[in-house]
Amino acid sequence: MPQQYILALDQGTTSSRAILFDRQGHIVAQAQKEFTQIFPRPGWVEHDPLEIWATQAGVAAEATVKAGQNGRSIAAIGITNQRETTIVWHRQTGRPVYNAIVWQDRRTAAFCEQLRVDGHEELIRQKTGLVLDAYFSASKVRWILDNVPGARRQAEAGELAFGTVDSWLIWNFTQGGLHVTDVTNASRTMLLNIHSLQWDEELLALFDIPRSMLPVVRASSEVYGETKTTVFASKIPLAGIAGDQQAALFGQQCTGPGMVKNTYGTGCFMLMNIGEKPRASRHNLLTTVAWQIGNQTQYALEGSIFMAGAVVQWLRDQLGIIRTAAEVEALARQVPDSGGVCFVPAFAGLGAPHWNPHARGTLFGLTRASTAAHIARAAVEAIAFQTLDVLRAMQADADLPIRELRVDGGAAANELLMQFQADVLGARVLRPRLLETTALGAAYLAGLAVGYWGGLDELRALNPADTTFAPQADRAVIDAGVAQWHRAVRAAQHWAQDVPPTAAPA
């Protein structure tokens, strides 16, 4: 049977997905399964690694069967995943020593704060491109070694393995447990030197993590190994790995410096390709590895917004003013503007570029004339305003105007949001036919490695923009709205703690 398809596995924070793509980049079949979110204490978030593996293997098989295919018709598998989430397991048994500690988990915040007080922030930023924050893997690995009985002794004896979710999946997919990761995932651990692309001895010493636990760092597009025959009867090359936001950047084909994508999901993640040099941000963005293909490495600046589509979920689940996320658009369109209502959705503090953990969600400008429609409109506008703040930081870092933003993710389906986004940015917003660019990016990386696709020129033609939103609103009106937004952001930062607004990392 000819190998007609590439299978992309997208292991996300709330669900495991598998999508089978054909040579035209069309979806042939897909399957998705949610898994358990474990909240042992306030601020702690865990996943069961075995459930991650079981759901991911399950949807891989399901998507293939739905297409009426089997493993023999799959040319390669590409893996993309929630980043930073930390798993430690026994090399001998393959059993995790503890649950996966998820990127959202804040249990190591005090430890990170202590590192800052002790003056390690600048070194970490220079070497890793990251802000000193509990978001990344290093402090989570250390927590496991310090808190799981026997773990440190076993780690020092070389008996334990650490990996982000990509490593965990590949270990389980391969006979004898291949222990690898790719540069994009490694760049989110806070242990990789993004200049040399090697694990950094000084950082390993700082976090007290034995080097023997770490996976081998590989490129994002190469054949790492092949699947054992428990999931598919035939062996399939595992040929692409990238963290989900980097995969979306590649899926959007932002392959040249200055090209930017924003993914509108639960949060928003905006990444800009900055070329082959890891330039540091001067405006509180992260510098991260975009991908490595062959010997060529590209880097990106990243701004993370914590609450985007999640605001719409809040309107649905907590306020009950809409029944589905999609209904927010019709509700918001009932009014021509927000009627002076301004919504800062800092439910979990503010991410880039403010990095203020103390800020809280705030609604300003309510009058007796305010309706659910005004609040819905202000919520949609808040997603666009937050994106503007990150984009301005990127423009300032890059020293060039951004005229085009490529968009994807569930909330990019909202036409009102996309038009308002173009108006606020004063830039064109390009939306591709297929919004599943994360999985598509993983498929591209795997397909390139096995020669399924010939090169970037071929990929560029596969998922073109099919909707362009151009700025059309009166700039003076938009500028007044932006000024009001910034007043509201300052006030939201004062609310929970009466301290000056901070630009310090959370």
Ligand SMILES: Nc1ncnc2c1ncn2[C@@H]1O[C@H](COP(=O)(O)OP(=O)(O)O)[C@@H](O)[C@H]1O
């Ligand atoms: N039409 C819409 N308008 C605004 N937000 C939406 C719309 N449709 C979905 N969303 C939001 O998008 C998010 C889902 O997008 P998705 O890309 O699947 O996110 P994730 O991968 O983070 O789970 C949800 O938070 C949902 O509230």
Ligand SMILES: O=P(O)(O)OC[C@H](O)CO
């Ligand atoms: O799983 P997602 O889509 O919420 O993405 C999570 C990010 O990779 C976290 O850095």
